[in-house]
Amino acid sequence: MKICVLIKQVPDTDSVIKISNDQKSIEMEGITLATNESDSYALEEALLLKEDQGGEVTVLSLGGESCQQVLKDALAKGADKAIHLDDDDYKDLDILSAAKVMVNVLKDKEFDIIFSGLQSDDIGNAQLGLIMAELLDTSHASLVMGTEILDEKTIKVKQELEGGWFQWSELDLPASITIQSGLNKPRYASLRGIMMMKRKPLESIKVSELNLENTSSKSFVHKLYIPQKTKETVFIQGSADQVVDGLIEKLTNEIKVL
Amino acid sequence: MKIYTFLQQNDGKPNRNSLEALAAAQQLAEQTGGSVSAIVFGSNIETITDYDLAEIIQLQNVELENFNPLAYVSAFENLINAENPDMVVFGHTYETRDWVPRLSARLDIPFLTDCIGFKNEDEFVFTRQINQGKINSDVKTTGLTIISIQSGAFRLDSLKSGSASTREFTVDLSGISQSIRKGEKFQEAKGSVDLSRAEVIIAVGRGIGKEENMDVIKELAKALNAEIGSSRPVVDYGWLPHEHQVGSSGQTVSPKLYFAIGISGAIQHQVGMKSSDNIIALNKDENAPIFEIADFGVVADLFEIIPKLTEKINSLS
Numbered sequence: 001m002k003i004c005v006l007i008k009q010v011p012d013t014d015s016v017i018k019i020s021n022d023q024k025s026i027e028m029e030g031i032t033l034a035t036n037e038s039d040s041y042a043l044e045e046a047l048l049l050k051e052d053q054g055g056e057v058t059v060l061s062l063g064g065e066s067c068q069q070v071l072k073d074a075l076a077k078g079a080d081k082a083i084h085l086d087d088d089d090y091k092d093l094d095i096l097s098a099a100k101v102m103v104n105v106l107k108d109k110e111f112d113i114i115f116s117g118l119q120s121d122d123i124g125n126a127q128l129g130l131i132m133a134e135l136l137d138t139s140h141a142s143l144v145m146g147t148e149i150l151d152e153k154t155i156k157v158k159q160e161l162e163g164g165w166f167q168w169s170e171l172d173l174p175a176s177i178t179i180q181s182g183l184n185k186p187r188y189a190s191l192r193g194i195m196m197m198k199r200k201p202l203e204s205i206k207v208s209e210l211n212l213e214n215t216s217s218k219s220f221v222h223k224l225y226i227p228q229k230t231k232e233t234v235f236i237q238g239s240a241d242q243v244v245d246g247l248i249e250k251l252t253n254e255i256k257v258l
Numbered sequence: 259m260k261i262y263t264f265l266q267q268n269d270g271k272p273n274r275n276s277l278e279a280l281a282a283a284q285q286l287a288e289q290t291g292g293s294v295s296a297i298v299f300g301s302n303i304e305t306i307t308d309y310d311l312a313e314i315i316q317l318q319n320v321e322l323e324n325f326n327p328l329a330y331v332s333a334f335e336n337l338i339n340a341e342n343p344d345m346v347v348f349g350h351t352y353e354t355r356d357w358v359p360r361l362s363a364r365l366d367i368p369f370l371t372d373c374i375g376f377k378n379e380d381e382f383v384f385t386r387q388i389n390q391g392k393i394n395s396d397v398k399t400t401g402l403t404i405i406s407i408q409s410g411a412f413r414l415d416s417l418k419s420g421s422a423s424t425r426e427f428t429v430d431l432s433g434i435s436q437s438i439r440k441g442e443k444f445q446e447a448k449g450s451v452d453l454s455r456a457e458v459i460i461a462v463g464r465g466i467g468k469e470e471n472m473d474v475i476k477e478l479a480k481a482l483n484a485e486i487g488s489s490r491p492v493v494d495y496g497w498l499p500h501e502h503q504v505g506s507s508g509q510t511v512s513p514k515l516y517f518a519i520g521i522s523g524a525i526q527h528q529v530g531m532k533s534s535d536n537i538i539a540l541n542k543d544e545n546a547p548i549f550e551i552a553d554f555g556v557v558a559d560l561f562e563i564i565p566k567l568t569e570k571i572n573s574l575s
Binding site for chain 2: 017019096121125127159160214255258
Protein backbone atom coordinates (compact mmCIF):
# COMPACT_ATOMS: atom_id res chain seq x y z
CA MET A 1 0.00 0.00 0.00
CA LYS A 2 1.42 3.38 -1.03
CA ILE A 3 0.38 6.09 1.37
CA CYS A 4 1.07 9.81 1.32
CA VAL A 5 0.53 12.11 4.31
CA LEU A 6 0.26 15.87 3.81
CA ILE A 7 1.74 17.68 6.80
CA LYS A 8 1.72 21.37 7.63
CA GLN A 9 3.94 23.26 10.03
CA VAL A 10 1.94 25.77 12.07
CA PRO A 11 2.47 28.02 15.10
CA ASP A 12 2.18 25.99 18.30
CA THR A 13 -1.33 26.38 19.73
CA ASP A 14 0.07 28.11 22.84
CA SER A 15 1.91 30.74 20.79
CA VAL A 16 1.15 34.39 21.30
CA ILE A 17 0.28 35.58 17.79
CA LYS A 18 1.28 39.05 16.62
CA ILE A 19 0.38 40.71 13.35
CA SER A 20 3.15 42.02 11.06
CA ASN A 21 3.39 45.68 10.13
CA ASP A 22 1.94 45.03 6.67
CA GLN A 23 -1.26 43.80 8.42
CA LYS A 24 -1.38 40.85 6.03
CA SER A 25 0.71 38.22 7.81
CA ILE A 26 1.68 36.84 11.20
CA GLU A 27 4.94 37.91 12.83
CA MET A 28 6.97 34.69 12.79
CA GLU A 29 9.82 35.95 14.97
CA GLY A 30 9.76 34.21 18.35
CA ILE A 31 6.98 31.79 17.42
CA THR A 32 7.36 28.10 18.26
CA LEU A 33 6.44 25.94 15.28
CA ALA A 34 4.89 22.50 15.45
CA THR A 35 3.21 19.83 13.35
CA ASN A 36 -0.44 20.68 12.78
CA GLU A 37 -2.34 18.65 15.36
CA SER A 38 -4.71 16.68 13.14
CA ASP A 39 -1.81 15.98 10.75
CA SER A 40 -0.05 14.11 13.60
CA TYR A 41 -3.08 11.84 13.86
CA ALA A 42 -3.12 11.45 10.06
CA LEU A 43 0.53 10.35 10.15
CA GLU A 44 -0.15 7.87 12.94
CA GLU A 45 -3.08 6.37 11.00
CA ALA A 46 -0.80 5.99 7.97
CA LEU A 47 1.93 4.29 10.05
CA LEU A 48 -0.62 1.91 11.62
CA LEU A 49 -1.95 1.00 8.16
CA LYS A 50 1.56 0.39 6.90
CA GLU A 51 2.33 -1.88 9.85
CA ASP A 52 -0.88 -3.81 9.21
CA GLN A 53 -0.83 -3.98 5.41
CA GLY A 54 2.80 -3.42 4.43
CA GLY A 55 3.82 -0.68 2.07
CA GLU A 56 5.42 2.71 2.23
CA VAL A 57 4.60 6.09 3.76
CA THR A 58 5.69 9.31 2.07
CA VAL A 59 5.23 12.63 3.86
CA LEU A 60 4.92 15.93 2.02
CA SER A 61 4.98 19.47 3.31
CA LEU A 62 4.64 22.80 1.52
CA GLY A 63 6.32 25.72 3.24
CA GLY A 64 9.55 27.51 3.99
CA GLU A 65 12.81 25.83 4.96
CA SER A 66 11.70 25.47 8.59
CA CYS A 67 9.05 22.92 7.66
CA GLN A 68 11.77 20.32 7.00
CA GLN A 69 11.62 19.86 10.78
CA VAL A 70 8.09 18.43 10.70
CA LEU A 71 9.18 16.12 7.89
CA LYS A 72 12.20 14.95 9.90
CA ASP A 73 9.92 14.32 12.88
CA ALA A 74 7.68 12.20 10.65
CA LEU A 75 10.65 10.25 9.28
CA ALA A 76 11.85 9.62 12.84
CA LYS A 77 8.42 8.25 13.74
CA GLY A 78 8.52 5.78 10.85
CA ALA A 79 7.68 7.47 7.55
CA ASP A 80 9.91 6.22 4.73
CA LYS A 81 10.42 9.28 2.50
CA ALA A 82 9.83 12.99 2.65
CA ILE A 83 9.20 15.66 0.05
CA HIS A 84 9.62 19.32 0.94
CA LEU A 85 7.96 21.77 -1.44
CA ASP A 86 9.94 24.93 -0.75
CA ASP A 87 7.75 27.98 -1.29
CA ASP A 88 10.26 30.57 0.00
CA ASP A 89 10.20 32.38 -3.35
CA TYR A 90 6.62 31.47 -4.20
CA LYS A 91 4.49 32.74 -1.33
CA ASP A 92 0.84 33.59 -0.70
CA LEU A 93 -0.78 30.66 -2.44
CA ASP A 94 -4.44 30.25 -1.57
CA ILE A 95 -5.56 26.72 -0.71
CA LEU A 96 -6.69 25.83 -4.24
CA SER A 97 -3.36 26.97 -5.68
CA ALA A 98 -1.39 25.21 -2.93
CA ALA A 99 -3.25 21.99 -3.77
CA LYS A 100 -2.40 22.40 -7.46
CA VAL A 101 1.29 22.71 -6.55
CA MET A 102 1.12 19.50 -4.49
CA VAL A 103 -0.76 17.69 -7.26
CA ASN A 104 1.96 18.66 -9.71
CA VAL A 105 4.42 16.62 -7.64
CA LEU A 106 2.09 13.78 -6.58
CA LYS A 107 0.12 13.08 -9.76
CA ASP A 108 2.42 10.41 -11.20
CA LYS A 109 3.22 8.70 -7.91
CA GLU A 110 0.06 6.55 -7.81
CA PHE A 111 -0.70 6.65 -4.10
CA ASP A 112 -3.46 4.37 -2.84
CA ILE A 113 -4.31 6.73 0.02
CA ILE A 114 -3.57 10.38 0.68
CA PHE A 115 -4.08 11.30 4.33
CA SER A 116 -4.26 14.84 5.66
CA GLY A 117 -5.51 16.50 8.82
CA LEU A 118 -9.07 17.79 8.58
CA GLN A 119 -7.94 21.40 8.89
CA SER A 120 -4.91 23.47 9.78
CA ASP A 121 -4.71 25.07 13.20
CA ASP A 122 -3.63 28.38 11.64
CA ILE A 123 -5.66 29.14 8.50
CA GLY A 124 -8.31 26.46 9.03
CA ASN A 125 -9.58 26.14 5.47
CA ALA A 126 -10.64 22.50 5.97
CA GLN A 127 -10.45 21.97 2.21
CA LEU A 128 -7.13 20.46 1.14
CA GLY A 129 -8.03 16.76 1.20
CA LEU A 130 -11.13 17.21 -0.92
CA ILE A 131 -9.42 19.49 -3.43
CA MET A 132 -6.68 16.87 -3.81
CA ALA A 133 -9.37 14.22 -4.38
CA GLU A 134 -10.95 16.28 -7.14
CA LEU A 135 -7.68 17.18 -8.87
CA LEU A 136 -6.41 13.58 -8.68
CA ASP A 137 -9.83 12.10 -9.47
CA THR A 138 -10.02 9.88 -6.38
CA SER A 139 -12.76 9.16 -3.85
CA HIS A 140 -12.69 11.07 -0.56
CA ALA A 141 -13.98 11.24 2.99
CA SER A 142 -13.61 14.06 5.51
CA LEU A 143 -13.61 14.11 9.34
CA VAL A 144 -12.58 10.47 9.57
CA MET A 145 -12.44 8.84 13.03
CA GLY A 146 -11.57 5.28 12.02
CA THR A 147 -10.30 3.29 9.06
CA GLU A 148 -10.41 -0.35 8.03
CA ILE A 149 -9.02 -1.88 4.83
CA LEU A 150 -11.66 -4.20 3.34
CA ASP A 151 -9.68 -5.43 0.34
CA GLU A 152 -7.00 -4.07 -1.97
CA LYS A 153 -9.52 -1.82 -3.71
CA THR A 154 -11.73 -0.69 -0.81
CA ILE A 155 -11.38 1.12 2.48
CA LYS A 156 -14.10 1.56 5.10
CA VAL A 157 -14.05 4.81 7.10
CA LYS A 158 -15.97 6.09 10.11
CA GLN A 159 -16.90 9.74 9.62
CA GLU A 160 -17.87 12.17 12.35
CA LEU A 161 -21.12 14.08 11.88
CA GLU A 162 -22.61 16.82 14.06
CA GLY A 163 -23.89 16.32 17.60
CA GLY A 164 -22.32 12.96 18.41
CA TRP A 165 -23.45 11.12 15.25
CA PHE A 166 -21.22 8.99 13.05
CA GLN A 167 -21.45 7.27 9.68
CA TRP A 168 -19.54 4.41 8.10
CA SER A 169 -18.71 4.83 4.42
CA GLU A 170 -16.95 2.67 1.87
CA LEU A 171 -14.52 4.24 -0.54
CA ASP A 172 -12.91 2.86 -3.66
CA LEU A 173 -9.14 3.29 -3.68
CA PRO A 174 -7.35 5.50 -4.44
CA ALA A 175 -8.85 7.80 -1.82
CA SER A 176 -8.06 11.12 -0.15
CA ILE A 177 -9.00 10.98 3.52
CA THR A 178 -9.00 13.83 6.04
CA ILE A 179 -8.40 12.79 9.63
CA GLN A 180 -10.08 14.18 12.74
CA SER A 181 -7.88 14.32 15.82
CA GLY A 182 -8.40 11.76 18.56
CA LEU A 183 -8.78 8.57 16.51
CA ASN A 184 -5.46 7.06 17.59
CA LYS A 185 -2.50 7.80 19.88
CA PRO A 186 0.29 9.48 17.92
CA ARG A 187 3.59 7.81 18.81
CA TYR A 188 6.79 9.45 19.92
CA ALA A 189 9.94 8.99 17.87
CA SER A 190 12.24 6.32 19.34
CA LEU A 191 15.96 6.91 19.67
CA ARG A 192 16.46 4.31 16.95
CA GLY A 193 13.90 6.13 14.79
CA ILE A 194 15.81 9.36 15.19
CA MET A 195 19.06 7.64 14.14
CA MET A 196 17.33 5.99 11.15
CA MET A 197 15.81 9.30 10.09
CA LYS A 198 19.19 10.64 9.05
CA ARG A 199 19.51 7.96 6.39
CA LYS A 200 16.04 8.39 4.91
CA PRO A 201 15.50 10.46 1.74
CA LEU A 202 14.28 14.04 2.16
CA GLU A 203 13.84 15.62 -1.24
CA SER A 204 13.50 19.40 -1.44
CA ILE A 205 11.87 20.92 -4.52
CA LYS A 206 11.60 24.63 -5.15
CA VAL A 207 8.05 25.52 -6.10
CA SER A 208 9.37 28.28 -8.37
CA GLU A 209 11.18 25.66 -10.43
CA LEU A 210 8.13 23.48 -11.05
CA ASN A 211 6.40 23.63 -14.38
CA LEU A 212 3.13 25.12 -13.15
CA GLU A 213 0.08 26.37 -14.96
CA ASN A 214 -2.98 28.15 -13.64
CA THR A 215 -1.76 28.38 -10.06
CA SER A 216 -2.30 32.07 -9.38
CA SER A 217 -4.42 32.67 -6.29
CA LYS A 218 -8.00 33.88 -6.53
CA SER A 219 -8.38 34.86 -2.89
CA PHE A 220 -6.19 37.34 -1.04
CA VAL A 221 -5.71 38.44 2.53
CA HIS A 222 -6.77 42.07 2.68
CA LYS A 223 -6.15 42.75 6.35
CA LEU A 224 -5.48 40.92 9.64
CA TYR A 225 -6.54 42.35 12.98
CA ILE A 226 -7.26 41.36 16.57
CA PRO A 227 -10.99 40.63 16.95
CA GLN A 228 -13.08 43.06 18.92
CA LYS A 229 -14.49 41.64 22.10
CA THR A 230 -18.18 40.93 22.13
CA LYS A 231 -18.24 41.05 25.93
CA GLU A 232 -16.52 43.29 28.43
CA THR A 233 -14.56 40.86 30.57
CA VAL A 234 -14.09 41.83 34.21
CA PHE A 235 -10.59 40.65 35.11
CA ILE A 236 -9.99 39.54 38.68
CA GLN A 237 -6.41 40.44 39.55
CA GLY A 238 -3.96 40.38 42.42
CA SER A 239 -2.25 37.70 44.48
CA ALA A 240 -3.60 34.15 44.47
CA ASP A 241 -5.48 34.86 47.71
CA GLN A 242 -6.99 38.05 46.31
CA VAL A 243 -8.08 36.26 43.14
CA VAL A 244 -9.69 33.48 45.20
CA ASP A 245 -11.55 36.06 47.31
CA GLY A 246 -12.63 37.87 44.12
CA LEU A 247 -13.95 34.63 42.62
CA ILE A 248 -15.82 33.72 45.82
CA GLU A 249 -17.45 37.17 45.77
CA LYS A 250 -18.60 36.76 42.13
CA LEU A 251 -19.82 33.19 42.73
CA THR A 252 -21.77 34.33 45.78
CA ASN A 253 -23.20 37.72 44.87
CA GLU A 254 -23.32 37.97 41.07
CA ILE A 255 -23.62 34.42 39.73
CA LYS A 256 -25.31 33.14 42.89
CA VAL A 257 -24.14 29.55 42.82
CA LEU A 258 -22.76 29.58 46.36
CA MET B 259 -25.39 40.49 -7.38
CA LYS B 260 -27.00 37.11 -8.06
CA ILE B 261 -26.65 35.03 -4.89
CA TYR B 262 -27.43 31.33 -4.65
CA THR B 263 -27.70 29.65 -1.28
CA PHE B 264 -28.05 25.95 -0.53
CA LEU B 265 -30.63 24.80 2.00
CA GLN B 266 -29.37 21.53 3.39
CA GLN B 267 -32.21 19.39 4.71
CA ASN B 268 -31.84 16.89 7.51
CA ASP B 269 -34.76 14.58 8.32
CA GLY B 270 -37.06 16.72 6.16
CA LYS B 271 -36.18 19.96 7.94
CA PRO B 272 -33.83 22.71 6.84
CA ASN B 273 -30.52 22.51 8.69
CA ARG B 274 -30.14 25.34 11.21
CA ASN B 275 -26.71 26.44 9.98
CA SER B 276 -28.10 26.50 6.41
CA LEU B 277 -30.86 28.85 7.50
CA GLU B 278 -28.26 31.08 9.14
CA ALA B 279 -26.47 31.06 5.78
CA LEU B 280 -29.74 32.12 4.16
CA ALA B 281 -29.92 35.04 6.61
CA ALA B 282 -26.35 35.94 5.59
CA ALA B 283 -27.32 35.71 1.90
CA GLN B 284 -30.28 38.02 2.47
CA GLN B 285 -28.00 40.59 4.13
CA LEU B 286 -25.46 40.24 1.31
CA ALA B 287 -28.23 40.87 -1.21
CA GLU B 288 -29.39 43.91 0.71
CA GLN B 289 -25.89 45.41 0.81
CA THR B 290 -25.17 44.77 -2.86
CA GLY B 291 -28.64 45.29 -4.34
CA GLY B 292 -28.79 41.64 -5.31
CA SER B 293 -31.23 38.75 -5.26
CA VAL B 294 -31.25 35.46 -3.35
CA SER B 295 -32.23 32.10 -4.82
CA ALA B 296 -32.47 29.11 -2.50
CA ILE B 297 -31.40 25.74 -3.86
CA VAL B 298 -33.17 22.67 -2.48
CA PHE B 299 -32.59 19.00 -3.24
CA GLY B 300 -35.74 16.87 -3.14
CA SER B 301 -39.46 17.45 -3.04
CA ASN B 302 -39.87 18.81 0.47
CA ILE B 303 -40.00 22.61 0.22
CA GLU B 304 -43.04 23.56 2.33
CA THR B 305 -40.81 24.51 5.26
CA ILE B 306 -38.96 27.19 3.32
CA THR B 307 -41.59 28.96 1.21
CA ASP B 308 -42.13 31.67 3.84
CA TYR B 309 -38.78 33.41 3.41
CA ASP B 310 -38.01 36.50 1.39
CA LEU B 311 -36.44 34.96 -1.73
CA ALA B 312 -36.32 35.70 -5.43
CA GLU B 313 -37.08 32.03 -6.04
CA ILE B 314 -36.61 28.48 -4.87
CA ILE B 315 -34.75 26.26 -7.29
CA GLN B 316 -35.66 22.65 -6.79
CA LEU B 317 -33.48 19.76 -7.96
CA GLN B 318 -35.24 16.42 -7.90
CA ASN B 319 -33.15 13.43 -8.76
CA VAL B 320 -32.85 9.96 -7.28
CA GLU B 321 -29.09 10.47 -6.81
CA LEU B 322 -29.74 13.48 -4.57
CA GLU B 323 -32.17 11.75 -2.19
CA ASN B 324 -29.41 10.58 0.11
CA PHE B 325 -26.13 12.38 0.57
CA ASN B 326 -23.66 11.41 -2.14
CA PRO B 327 -20.84 13.98 -2.33
CA LEU B 328 -20.08 13.27 -5.98
CA ALA B 329 -23.72 13.63 -7.03
CA TYR B 330 -24.06 16.85 -5.04
CA VAL B 331 -20.93 18.28 -6.70
CA SER B 332 -22.17 17.39 -10.19
CA ALA B 333 -25.64 18.81 -9.54
CA PHE B 334 -24.20 22.15 -8.43
CA GLU B 335 -21.63 22.15 -11.21
CA ASN B 336 -24.48 21.83 -13.75
CA LEU B 337 -26.57 24.51 -12.07
CA ILE B 338 -23.75 27.04 -11.73
CA ASN B 339 -22.50 26.55 -15.28
CA ALA B 340 -26.03 27.00 -16.63
CA GLU B 341 -27.02 30.04 -14.58
CA ASN B 342 -23.81 31.92 -13.68
CA PRO B 343 -24.51 33.24 -10.17
CA ASP B 344 -22.01 35.71 -8.68
CA MET B 345 -21.85 34.09 -5.28
CA VAL B 346 -22.84 30.78 -3.70
CA VAL B 347 -23.46 30.64 0.06
CA PHE B 348 -23.47 27.53 2.28
CA GLY B 349 -23.65 26.79 5.98
CA HIS B 350 -20.32 25.49 7.28
CA THR B 351 -21.88 22.15 8.19
CA TYR B 352 -20.13 18.80 8.53
CA GLU B 353 -21.95 17.73 5.38
CA THR B 354 -20.92 20.70 3.21
CA ARG B 355 -17.35 20.21 4.43
CA ASP B 356 -17.59 16.78 2.77
CA TRP B 357 -18.37 18.04 -0.74
CA VAL B 358 -18.15 21.82 -1.35
CA PRO B 359 -14.30 22.02 -1.45
CA ARG B 360 -14.51 19.52 -4.27
CA LEU B 361 -17.02 21.75 -6.09
CA SER B 362 -14.61 24.66 -5.74
CA ALA B 363 -11.82 22.60 -7.34
CA ARG B 364 -14.13 21.30 -10.09
CA LEU B 365 -15.14 24.85 -11.07
CA ASP B 366 -11.69 26.30 -10.29
CA ILE B 367 -13.19 29.08 -8.19
CA PRO B 368 -12.29 30.34 -4.69
CA PHE B 369 -14.06 29.00 -1.60
CA LEU B 370 -13.86 30.88 1.71
CA THR B 371 -14.90 28.56 4.53
CA ASP B 372 -16.30 29.36 7.96
CA CYS B 373 -16.91 33.09 7.37
CA ILE B 374 -18.30 35.13 10.26
CA GLY B 375 -19.28 38.22 8.26
CA PHE B 376 -18.64 40.55 5.35
CA LYS B 377 -18.29 44.28 4.89
CA ASN B 378 -17.81 46.87 2.23
CA GLU B 379 -15.24 49.37 3.43
CA ASP B 380 -12.62 50.30 0.86
CA GLU B 381 -13.19 46.88 -0.72
CA PHE B 382 -15.76 44.12 -0.33
CA VAL B 383 -14.27 41.57 2.05
CA PHE B 384 -15.30 38.46 3.93
CA THR B 385 -14.12 37.92 7.49
CA ARG B 386 -12.68 34.60 8.68
CA GLN B 387 -11.17 33.67 12.03
CA ILE B 388 -7.65 32.28 11.86
CA ASN B 389 -5.15 30.93 14.40
CA GLN B 390 -8.03 29.40 16.36
CA GLY B 391 -9.90 32.66 16.79
CA LYS B 392 -6.92 34.74 17.92
CA ILE B 393 -6.91 36.77 14.68
CA ASN B 394 -9.56 37.96 12.22
CA SER B 395 -8.67 37.85 8.55
CA ASP B 396 -10.49 39.96 5.95
CA VAL B 397 -10.26 38.22 2.59
CA LYS B 398 -11.14 39.40 -0.89
CA THR B 399 -11.65 37.26 -3.96
CA THR B 400 -11.90 37.59 -7.72
CA GLY B 401 -14.84 36.35 -9.77
CA LEU B 402 -17.50 33.82 -8.80
CA THR B 403 -16.93 32.90 -5.17
CA ILE B 404 -18.23 30.25 -2.79
CA ILE B 405 -18.45 31.06 0.91
CA SER B 406 -19.63 29.09 3.91
CA ILE B 407 -21.01 30.68 7.07
CA GLN B 408 -19.89 29.72 10.57
CA SER B 409 -22.56 28.17 12.78
CA GLY B 410 -24.01 30.84 15.04
CA ALA B 411 -22.46 33.80 13.15
CA PHE B 412 -25.85 34.98 11.83
CA ARG B 413 -29.06 34.96 13.79
CA LEU B 414 -32.14 33.04 12.73
CA ASP B 415 -34.37 35.86 13.99
CA SER B 416 -32.80 38.14 11.38
CA LEU B 417 -34.29 35.98 8.58
CA LYS B 418 -36.69 38.07 6.51
CA SER B 419 -39.96 36.42 5.72
CA GLY B 420 -41.84 36.86 2.47
CA SER B 421 -42.74 34.66 -0.43
CA ALA B 422 -40.97 32.82 -3.17
CA SER B 423 -41.83 31.22 -6.47
CA THR B 424 -40.52 27.76 -7.22
CA ARG B 425 -38.98 26.36 -10.36
CA GLU B 426 -37.32 23.09 -11.18
CA PHE B 427 -33.83 22.58 -12.53
CA THR B 428 -33.25 19.22 -14.15
CA VAL B 429 -29.93 17.43 -13.93
CA ASP B 430 -28.85 14.15 -15.45
CA LEU B 431 -26.81 12.27 -12.86
CA SER B 432 -27.19 8.82 -14.39
CA GLY B 433 -23.46 8.33 -14.95
CA ILE B 434 -22.39 9.48 -11.51
CA SER B 435 -19.51 7.62 -9.90
CA GLN B 436 -20.43 5.36 -6.98
CA SER B 437 -16.87 5.32 -5.61
CA ILE B 438 -18.11 6.83 -2.31
CA ARG B 439 -20.83 4.76 -0.64
CA LYS B 440 -22.39 6.22 2.50
CA GLY B 441 -23.74 3.84 5.12
CA GLU B 442 -26.19 4.22 7.98
CA LYS B 443 -25.80 7.00 10.52
CA PHE B 444 -25.43 5.95 14.14
CA GLN B 445 -24.82 7.30 17.63
CA GLU B 446 -22.40 5.63 19.99
CA ALA B 447 -23.79 4.45 23.30
CA LYS B 448 -24.91 7.47 25.24
CA GLY B 449 -23.03 8.01 28.44
CA SER B 450 -24.42 8.95 31.79
CA VAL B 451 -23.31 12.58 31.64
CA ASP B 452 -26.03 14.97 30.51
CA LEU B 453 -24.34 18.34 30.52
CA SER B 454 -27.36 20.07 28.99
CA ARG B 455 -29.19 19.91 32.34
CA ALA B 456 -26.26 20.97 34.53
CA GLU B 457 -26.55 24.25 36.39
CA VAL B 458 -22.80 24.58 36.89
CA ILE B 459 -20.16 23.17 34.57
CA ILE B 460 -16.47 23.12 35.42
CA ALA B 461 -14.77 22.73 32.06
CA VAL B 462 -11.18 21.70 31.65
CA GLY B 463 -8.83 22.13 28.71
CA ARG B 464 -5.35 21.34 27.52
CA GLY B 465 -3.95 23.65 30.22
CA ILE B 466 -4.44 20.94 32.84
CA GLY B 467 -1.25 19.44 31.38
CA LYS B 468 -1.62 15.76 32.25
CA GLU B 469 -4.16 13.20 33.40
CA GLU B 470 -2.80 13.05 36.97
CA ASN B 471 -3.74 16.71 37.41
CA MET B 472 -7.44 16.05 36.77
CA ASP B 473 -8.09 15.67 40.52
CA VAL B 474 -7.69 19.45 40.88
CA ILE B 475 -10.72 19.85 38.59
CA LYS B 476 -12.72 16.98 40.11
CA GLU B 477 -12.37 18.43 43.60
CA LEU B 478 -13.56 21.87 42.51
CA ALA B 479 -16.50 20.29 40.67
CA LYS B 480 -17.41 18.37 43.82
CA ALA B 481 -17.23 21.52 45.94
CA LEU B 482 -19.52 23.40 43.55
CA ASN B 483 -21.78 20.39 42.93
CA ALA B 484 -20.96 20.77 39.26
CA GLU B 485 -20.66 18.52 36.22
CA ILE B 486 -17.32 18.33 34.43
CA GLY B 487 -17.04 19.42 30.82
CA SER B 488 -14.01 19.55 28.59
CA SER B 489 -12.56 20.81 25.35
CA ARG B 490 -11.65 18.42 22.59
CA PRO B 491 -7.93 17.83 23.35
CA VAL B 492 -8.71 16.48 26.85
CA VAL B 493 -10.93 13.82 25.27
CA ASP B 494 -8.47 13.17 22.44
CA TYR B 495 -5.73 12.51 25.01
CA GLY B 496 -8.03 10.06 26.80
CA TRP B 497 -8.17 12.03 30.07
CA LEU B 498 -12.01 12.15 30.00
CA PRO B 499 -14.61 10.15 28.05
CA HIS B 500 -16.20 11.77 24.99
CA GLU B 501 -19.50 12.37 26.83
CA HIS B 502 -17.83 15.27 28.68
CA GLN B 503 -16.88 17.11 25.50
CA VAL B 504 -18.45 20.51 24.82
CA GLY B 505 -18.39 22.05 21.35
CA SER B 506 -19.31 21.39 17.75
CA SER B 507 -18.50 17.69 17.92
CA GLY B 508 -19.71 17.32 21.51
CA GLN B 509 -22.56 18.76 23.55
CA THR B 510 -24.08 22.23 23.42
CA VAL B 511 -24.68 23.67 26.88
CA SER B 512 -26.01 26.85 28.48
CA PRO B 513 -25.65 26.47 32.27
CA LYS B 514 -25.95 29.21 34.85
CA LEU B 515 -22.18 29.09 35.24
CA TYR B 516 -19.58 27.80 32.80
CA PHE B 517 -16.16 27.88 34.44
CA ALA B 518 -13.52 27.32 31.73
CA ILE B 519 -10.16 26.29 33.18
CA GLY B 520 -7.11 26.03 30.92
CA ILE B 521 -9.28 26.24 27.81
CA SER B 522 -8.02 28.58 25.09
CA GLY B 523 -11.47 28.74 23.50
CA ALA B 524 -11.13 27.64 19.88
CA ILE B 525 -14.21 28.42 17.78
CA GLN B 526 -15.27 24.78 17.82
CA HIS B 527 -15.44 24.94 21.61
CA GLN B 528 -17.11 28.34 21.80
CA VAL B 529 -20.09 27.32 19.65
CA GLY B 530 -20.97 24.75 22.32
CA MET B 531 -20.94 27.07 25.36
CA LYS B 532 -21.09 30.74 24.45
CA SER B 533 -24.77 31.10 25.36
CA SER B 534 -24.08 30.18 29.02
CA ASP B 535 -25.54 32.71 31.50
CA ASN B 536 -22.17 33.41 33.12
CA ILE B 537 -18.72 32.48 31.87
CA ILE B 538 -15.62 32.55 34.05
CA ALA B 539 -12.37 31.87 32.23
CA LEU B 540 -9.03 31.08 33.83
CA ASN B 541 -6.05 30.85 31.49
CA LYS B 542 -2.37 31.69 31.71
CA ASP B 543 -2.45 33.34 28.27
CA GLU B 544 -4.11 36.75 28.43
CA ASN B 545 -4.68 36.59 24.66
CA ALA B 546 -6.65 33.34 24.77
CA PRO B 547 -9.84 33.70 22.67
CA ILE B 548 -11.93 32.42 25.59
CA PHE B 549 -11.60 35.88 27.17
CA GLU B 550 -13.52 37.38 24.22
CA ILE B 551 -16.68 35.77 25.50
CA ALA B 552 -15.97 35.56 29.24
CA ASP B 553 -17.83 37.70 31.80
CA PHE B 554 -15.08 37.22 34.37
CA GLY B 555 -11.45 36.47 33.62
CA VAL B 556 -8.42 35.37 35.59
CA VAL B 557 -4.98 35.35 33.98
CA ALA B 558 -3.00 32.95 36.15
CA ASP B 559 -1.54 29.49 36.58
CA LEU B 560 -4.55 27.29 37.36
CA PHE B 561 -2.55 25.27 39.92
CA GLU B 562 -1.99 28.39 42.00
CA ILE B 563 -5.67 29.33 42.07
CA ILE B 564 -7.96 26.30 41.79
CA PRO B 565 -6.81 24.24 44.83
CA LYS B 566 -7.06 27.35 47.01
CA LEU B 567 -10.50 28.17 45.61
CA THR B 568 -11.72 24.64 46.30
CA GLU B 569 -10.40 24.79 49.85
CA LYS B 570 -12.10 28.13 50.44
CA ILE B 571 -15.46 26.95 49.06
CA ASN B 572 -15.30 23.83 51.23
CA SER B 573 -14.56 25.93 54.30
CA LEU B 574 -17.70 28.01 53.67
CA SER B 575 -20.12 25.12 53.88
